[in-house]
Amino acid sequence: MRTSPSATNAGAGLKSQRPTIKDVAAHAGVSLKTVSRVVNEEAGVKASTRKAVLASIGVLGFRRNAAAAALRQGQTSTIGLVVKDISEPFQSSIAHAVESVASSRGAHLFAASSADDAGRERQLASSLSSRQVDGLIIIPSSENHSYLAQEIASGLAVVFLDCPAEGVDADTVLSDNRVGARKGVEHLIDHGHRRISYIGESATFYTAVERFEGYREALERHGIGVDPDLVMLGNADPERIRSRLLKMQNLSSPPTALFTGNSVSTLATLRVLGTTPLKVAHVAFDDFELFDLLTPGITVVAQDPAGLGTAAAELLFQRIAGDTGSARTIQLHTRLIQRGSGELTPEEL
Amino acid sequence: MRTSPSATNAGAGLKSQRPTIKDVAAHAGVSLKTVSRVVNEEAGVKASTRKAVLASIGVLGFRRNAAAAALRQGQTSTIGLVVKDISEPFQSSIAHAVESVASSRGAHLFAASSADDAGRERQLASSLSSRQVDGLIIIPSSENHSYLAQEIASGLAVVFLDCPAEGVDADTVLSDNRVGARKGVEHLIDHGHRRISYIGESATFYTAVERFEGYREALERHGIGVDPDLVMLGNADPERIRSRLLKMQNLSSPPTALFTGNSVSTLATLRVLGTTPLKVAHVAFDDFELFDLLTPGITVVAQDPAGLGTAAAELLFQRIAGDTGSARTIQLHTRLIQRGSGELTPEEL
DNA sequence: CTGAAAGCGCTAACAA
DNA sequence: TTGTTAGCGCTTTCAG
Numbered sequence: 001m002r003t004s005p006s007a008t009n010a011g012a013g014l015k016s017q018r019p020t021i022k023d024v025a026a027h028a029g030v031s032l033k034t035v036s037r038v039v040n041e042e043a044g045v046k047a048s049t050r051k052a053v054l055a056s057i058g059v060l061g062f063r064r065n066a067a068a069a070a071l072r073q074g075q076t077s078t079i080g081l082v083v084k085d086i087s088e089p090f091q092s093s094i095a096h097a098v099e100s101v102a103s104s105r106g107a108h109l110f111a112a113s114s115a116d117d118a119g120r121e122r123q124l125a126s127s128l129s130s131r132q133v134d135g136l137i138i139i140p141s142s143e144n145h146s147y148l149a150q151e152i153a154s155g156l157a158v159v160f161l162d163c164p165a166e167g168v169d170a171d172t173v174l175s176d177n178r179v180g181a182r183k184g185v186e187h188l189i190d191h192g193h194r195r196i197s198y199i200g201e202s203a204t205f206y207t208a209v210e211r212f213e214g215y216r217e218a219l220e221r222h223g224i225g226v227d228p229d230l231v232m233l234g235n236a237d238p239e240r241i242r243s244r245l246l247k248m249q250n251l252s253s254p255p256t257a258l259f260t261g262n263s264v265s266t267l268a269t270l271r272v273l274g275t276t277p278l279k280v281a282h283v284a285f286d287d288f289e290l291f292d293l294l295t296p297g298i299t300v301v302a303q304d305p306a307g308l309g310t311a312a313a314e315l316l317f318q319r320i321a322g323d324t325g326s327a328r329t330i331q332l333h334t335r336l337i338q339r340g341s342g343e344l345t346p347e348e349l
Numbered sequence: 350m351r352t353s354p355s356a357t358n359a360g361a362g363l364k365s366q367r368p369t370i371k372d373v374a375a376h377a378g379v380s381l382k383t384v385s386r387v388v389n390e391e392a393g394v395k396a397s398t399r400k401a402v403l404a405s406i407g408v409l410g411f412r413r414n415a416a417a418a419a420l421r422q423g424q425t426s427t428i429g430l431v432v433k434d435i436s437e438p439f440q441s442s443i444a445h446a447v448e449s450v451a452s453s454r455g456a457h458l459f460a461a462s463s464a465d466d467a468g469r470e471r472q473l474a475s476s477l478s479s480r481q482v483d484g485l486i487i488i489p490s491s492e493n494h495s496y497l498a499q500e501i502a503s504g505l506a507v508v509f510l511d512c513p514a515e516g517v518d519a520d521t522v523l524s525d526n527r528v529g530a531r532k533g534v535e536h537l538i539d540h541g542h543r544r545i546s547y548i549g550e551s552a553t554f555y556t557a558v559e560r561f562e563g564y565r566e567a568l569e570r571h572g573i574g575v576d577p578d579l580v581m582l583g584n585a586d587p588e589r590i591r592s593r594l595l596k597m598q599n600l601s602s603p604p605t606a607l608f609t610g611n612s613v614s615t616l617a618t619l620r621v622l623g624t625t626p627l628k629v630a631h632v633a634f635d636d637f638e639l640f641d642l643l644t645p646g647i648t649v650v651a652q653d654p655a656g657l658g659t660a661a662a663e664l665l666f667q668r669i670a671g672d673t674g675s676a677r678t679i680q681l682h683t684r685l686i687q688r689g690s691g692e693l694t695p696e697e698l
Numbered sequence: 699c700t701g702a703a704a705g706c707g708c709t710a711a712c713a714a
Numbered sequence: 715t716t717g718t719t720a721g722c723g724c725t726t727t728c729a730g
Binding site for chain 1: 504
Binding site for chain 1: 706707708709710
């Protein structure tokens with residue numbers, strides 16, 4: 001299973017099975033440095049020499065050891081991305097965009113999933129940092145990022161995505177969660193709804209807080225109070241949602257519309273609505289493939305995952321390139337996409 | 350933006366801004382090797398010494414340079430995954446599974462997208478190999494993998510996923526595309542259909558060939574001939590699909606069912622069906638979130654992306670651990686999931 | 699139990 | 715245009 005290249009000092013020593021720059025130099029009859037020059041496409045090598053070296057490289061199947069080069073240069077051309085779950089469409093779209101930017105800069109991407117666990121996020125960030133990544137993009141699971149202060153101080157570029165950093169001053173790329181949610185809810189209000197239910201995650205972290213706040217703002221601006229009977233936060237368990245929805249239906253003034261604050265809540269709610277007599281208008285935060293094909297189509301407040309990923313990656317590479325300006329926050333706009341479910345008026349239900 | 354740790358040889362030389370094992374040794378008053386022992390949790394260090402070293406590590410914020418360790422050890426604890434598009438759900442599920450296995454083995458994952466371009470796949474594989482990954486999982490875009498022969502010969506572990514390797518003898522993990530497609534089509538036949546259309550990719554690469562072959566086999570087993578008028582291969586452009594479907598509808602004997610051979614074709618077809626009078630039963634290859642919520646639900650032949658990823662990763666780590674047995678092919682079963690669209694009989698349409 | 703020396707594969711700095 | 719020397723940060727001998 002292993003072949004050994006022509007060893008230079010074949011004193012019986014078991015060398016690495018891959019040819020090194022040394023092997024190439026010996027084969028081509030030039031010095032190490034000359035090979036290095038050719039490999040790195042440095043100027044100042046005679047065409048004939050270069051050709052000879054290239055030939056030897058081809059014959060021996062040499063490939064530069066990037067780890068060694070990185071060690072010497074102190075730069076790995078590698079960035080890390082810590083997400084919660086790479087299989088989730090929103091995050092895999094981000095990953096794709098980030099990778100695309102990295103790739104255009106000749107860098108590779110370490111992708112790691114934290115499973116929304118703060119300890120694991122921390123561990124991954126540390127581990128990637130010890131792998132000498134040039135920069136790190138983090139979709140935070142943890143509430144406190146002071147553990148990164150030392151790394152950042154010693155030159156690691158870090159960009160936070162989706163949620164802002166806490167405990168350190170660092171670049172951040174966000175969606176305008178609050179404005180988006182507000183506009184989504186106002187869209188329902190504009191269609192005549194006053195009793196609007198909110199189904200989403202517990203307001204214990206950034207995006208959840210912001211989106212619920214957007215809901216509250218929308219109601220407030222139109223003189224509608226938040227009715228706790230219409231608000232359901234936390235675990236998006238279908239059974240839990242079902243029983244809450246049924247309970248809402250039995251209120252003296254049941255909801256005529258609902259706003260779901262994230263994908264998980266939305267999907268769970270849609271599955272429940274399919275088996276429940278409750279008829280409501282519906283606007284969801286976050287778009288999803290196939291929402292257009294449901295009956296009715298689901299009106300959403302869509303984020304731009306590719307845009308988020310691209311912005312974060314470009315900011316990161318700017319920092320890697322040496323930009324030491326003060327920390328920046330970039331906020332991307334969300335977009336309301338009307339597909340039917342959000343345009344139903346109370347009368348049409 | 351940069352702090353310098355206590356330099357050992359503070360001759361004014363601008364050292365790396367991160368503390369090294371040498372800094373720790375100096376701080377703790379021990380030798381390099383002792384620090385190394387502590388960092389690597391080697392046995393044979395007096396408890397008090399270890400404690401002192403650990404303390405220095407904490408104070409200095411030392412983190413072992415993985416690149417340097419890798420250089421010395423010839424092992425990076427890193428694997429590469431080359432997919433076509435990480436944002437595609439099937440592939441991001443695979444990535445998640447692969448990462449999960451890697452993580453459990455203490456390894457990190459390089460994720461790279463080839464955009465279904467053979468040249469790019471090749472380039473990525475080479476580049477990752479030069480980064481000294483311990484192993485590589487590839488979802489092939491190219492038709493010939495002999496370019497990897499040299500790497501494999503010199504010890505790089507490679508597993509092919511989704512499509513078999515060509516030109517090299519290597520481990521492969523596949524779905525039983527042909528059997529799955531056959532069963533899907535037979536499911537339609539069992540429900541009384543004889544005129545079954547096939548919409549999928551051009552049979553120019555493995556999965557497309559296998560799935561179409563499954564379609565053919567199913568028909569053959571039931572004495573039905575393949576009618577070219579009912580077969581549409583290639584580019585899943587909605588307009589193209591629309592016109593073909595309308596043409597099929599005008600046949601003297603129009604299709605009563607259709608089988609779509611991949612996600613892209615399926616989604617395009619669903620979008621077209623929604624705006625076309627054509628009524629057909631439908632079975633699709635590959636599952637998709639929300640298929641259960643459409644009306645009717647979409648009956649599918651589902652692959653197991655997590656299973657594929659896990660199998661490939663486990664096989665890879667077996668090889669990395671030294672397993673030199675001959676190349677293996679693992680085939681995972683697909684599963685028919687009935688949701689309504691595939692159980693419609695010709696009479697019910 | 700601890701340390702000194704050598705060297706992994708490469709590139710930076712300086713000759714020639 | 716080319717080569718020599720040193721050394722990146724770490725681990726692996728091999729000695730104490």
